[in-house]
Amino acid sequence: MRGPESLWRSAPPASRWAAAGVGVLVLTGASLMAGQVFEESGPSAVAGPDDRYTAAPDCASVPEEAVGGLVDEAALDTSGGGPMDDSDAVRCAWTSVGTGAAPRTLQVDFRAYFTDAAGDTSGASAAADAVAGLEPFQRGSAAAPAALGEGALLGRAGPAGTSGEAVFRDANLVVRVVYVGAADPGAGAMDEGRARDGAAQAAEAIAEAL
Numbered sequence: 001m002r003g004p005e006s007l008w009r010s011a012p013p014a015s016r017w018a019a020a021g022v023g024v025l026v027l028t029g030a031s032l033m034a035g036q037v038f039e040e041s042g043p044s045a046v047a048g049p050d051d052r053y054t055a056a057p058d059c060a061s062v063p064e065e066a067v068g069g070l071v072d073e074a075a076l077d078t079s080g081g082g083p084m085d086d087s088d089a090v091r092c093a094w095t096s097v098g099t100g101a102a103p104r105t106l107q108v109d110f111r112a113y114f115t116d117a118a119g120d121t122s123g124a125s126a127a128a129d130a131v132a133g134l135e136p137f138q139r140g141s142a143a144a145p146a147a148l149g150e151g152a153l154l155g156r157a158g159p160a161g162t163s164g165e166a167v168f169r170d171a172n173l174v175v176r177v178v179y180v181g182a183a184d185p186g187a188g189a190m191d192e193g194r195a196r197d198g199a200a201q202a203a204e205a206i207a208e209a210l
Contacts, residue, residue, distance in 0.1 A: 047088075048115030051123035052171035056081055056110040057210070059092035066205035067094050070179055070198045072101035086126060087113045102190075104181040106202060113172045123172030131169050142196060144168070147204050154200055156192055164196030166203035170210055177203040 047054035059079045067074045074094040081090030088111070095105040113126040131151050141155035148154075148168035157163035163180040179198035181190040 046114065047112070047172075048119070048123060051112070051114050053112040053123075053173045056088045056090040056112045056173070058090055059108070061110075061206075061209060062092060062108055062202075063205045063209050066202045066209075067106055070202060071096050071104045071106050073099040074106070075099075077105075078107075081110075084111070086116055086123075087111050102181065104179070104190075106198075107178040107180075108202070108206065109174075109176040109178075111174045111176075113174065124169075127169050127172045127174050130174050131167055134167055145200055145204055148200075148207055152203075154196060156196065157199075162190045162192065162195050164192065164194075164199035166196075166199040168203055168207060170207065173210070175203065175206055175210075177206065 059076060071094050073096045075096075076092065077095045078091060078093040081088065090110045091107070092109075093105060093107040097103050097105065111127075111130070113123040113130065115122045116126075128151060131153065134153060141153065144152035144154040144166060148166065149170070152166070152168040154166050155164070157165035157178045157180065162182055163178065165179075166177045168175055177199045179195050179202060181195065
């Protein structure tokens with residue numbers, strides 16, 4: 001059976017939900033971290049001259065206060081990434097599960113899209129298309145904060161009512177922020193609105209820091 005880090009790495013945020021109250025993460029989906037190799041005529045392995053981000057930011061680019069304000073006793077549980085089809089990706093996850101604090105997890109996915117090898121599609125255009133393609137997952141969606149820019153999304157991360165997700169784009173970079181937890185008598189009920197607001201709060205802090 002795969003361990004927690006393997007499960008974290010294998011799931012896109014829009015398709016996972018957490019029963020964090022019992023320390024269990026139920027995750028589905030294809031691996032974000034699988035590197036791929038392409039011929040020169042295929043997808044580009046490096047950023048183009050007009051791509052603002054030449055690599056996905058690392059986990060240290062997420063402000064500490066953004067994590068600490070949402071996850072007490074937060075510990076970096078997952079940090080990794082690598083090249084993908086016309087892009088570079090990094091995933092970070094902080095959790096309090098297993099500590100004495102309320103069960104909470106904050107996950108941040110960075111993906112920098114690159115201009116394709118033929119120069120037909122810019123990295124920024126590919127990133128915009130990627131965000132637009134995520135809209136169907138936005139069950140219970142709400143208006144995203146204006147600070148996240150045009151096309152940003154805010155809604156539920158999955159079928160559980162205790163998960164929220166914010167998605168925004170900065171040039172050729174797409175950032176997905178998921179905040180999940182469980183009801184905890186000592187920290188107040190963790191409902192969909194609170195989870196969504198937490199994801200938006202963290203996304204705004206990240207956008208300002210970039």
